[in-house]
Amino acid sequence: GAGVSQTPSNKVTEKGKYVELRCDPISGHTALYWYRQSLGQGPEFLIYFQGTGAADDSGLPNDRFFAVRPEGSVSTLKIQRTERGDSAVYLCASSWDKNTEAFFGQGTRLTVV
Amino acid sequence: AQSVTQPDIHITVSEGASLELRCNYSYGATPYLFWYVQSPGQGLQLLLKYFSGDTLVQGIKGFEAEFKRSQSSFNLRKPSVHWSDAAEYFCAAHPYNFNKFYFGSGTKLNVKP
Secondary structure, eight states, X not given: OOSOEEEOSEEEEOTTOOEEEEEEOOTTOOEEEEEEEOTTSOOEEEEEEETTEEEEOTTOOSTTEEXXXXXXXXXXXXXXXXXXXXXXXXXXXXXXXXXXOOEEOOOEEEEEX | OOEEXXXXXXXXXXXXXXXXXXXXXXXXXXXXXXXXXXXXTOOOEEEEEEOSSOSEEEOGGGOEEEEEGGGTEEEEEESSOOGGGOEEEEEEEEOTTOSOOEEOOOEEEEEEO
16 A cells, blocks of 8 residues: 555454454555654554564553564554553554654554443 | 653644744653654654754754753744644654554644735
C-alpha cells in the first residue's frame, strides 16, 4: 500500500485479555517503530525493528508487552493480561532506515474496560 | 538526558494571522529534527524535516521551520493560518544513529474565524 496500515483502528477489550495489534509498513522500509500515545501527550517509544530483529526494545513497559516482525515486513504488537492503564493509541511507523524520516500509520486506539 | 520541549500547550490565532510554534531540544550533537501534525483521531503526518545544510526548511501546507543551533531550537512558522490548520503539532528529534525519535508533548492549535 501507499502508507503505513494499522489494524484494527479501534479495539475494546476486557481487563486481563490478550490483544494483538498489527502494522503493515510501507513496502521496502526496513526500519519499523512502535509508539504509544496517551491522551494529551506526545508519542512514547516502545520498540524498534531493523529488519526482522528487535534492535531496541527499551521502551516496552513490562514483560506483558511483546512485538514480532518475523519476515521483516508486517509487525504485531502483543499485549498479555491487559490492564486499564494500557488504554492508549498505539502508533506504528516505518522508514528506509533509522536515519531517515518515519511515516506513521493512523494508529490503533486500544480501550481496556 | 535527551529531550524535546514544546513550551506552549495551547495556542489560539485568528485565521489569516501568522503562526510560530516553539520547539527546543537537548542533545549533545545536533539531531535530525522534524515537525508532525496530528488531526483528531488521526496518525502523525510529516510536515517537514531538517537533516543538515540550509537552516530554513520548507514543508507541506505552506509551513517552514528554522533551525538555530545557538538556541537549540527548531521553530515552526506559517505566514497566514487557515482554519484547516487547527490540529496538534509535534516536534521530534532523532539523534544520529539512535534507535528512536523523541517527541515533545505537543502544541494544540486553535484557529479563530
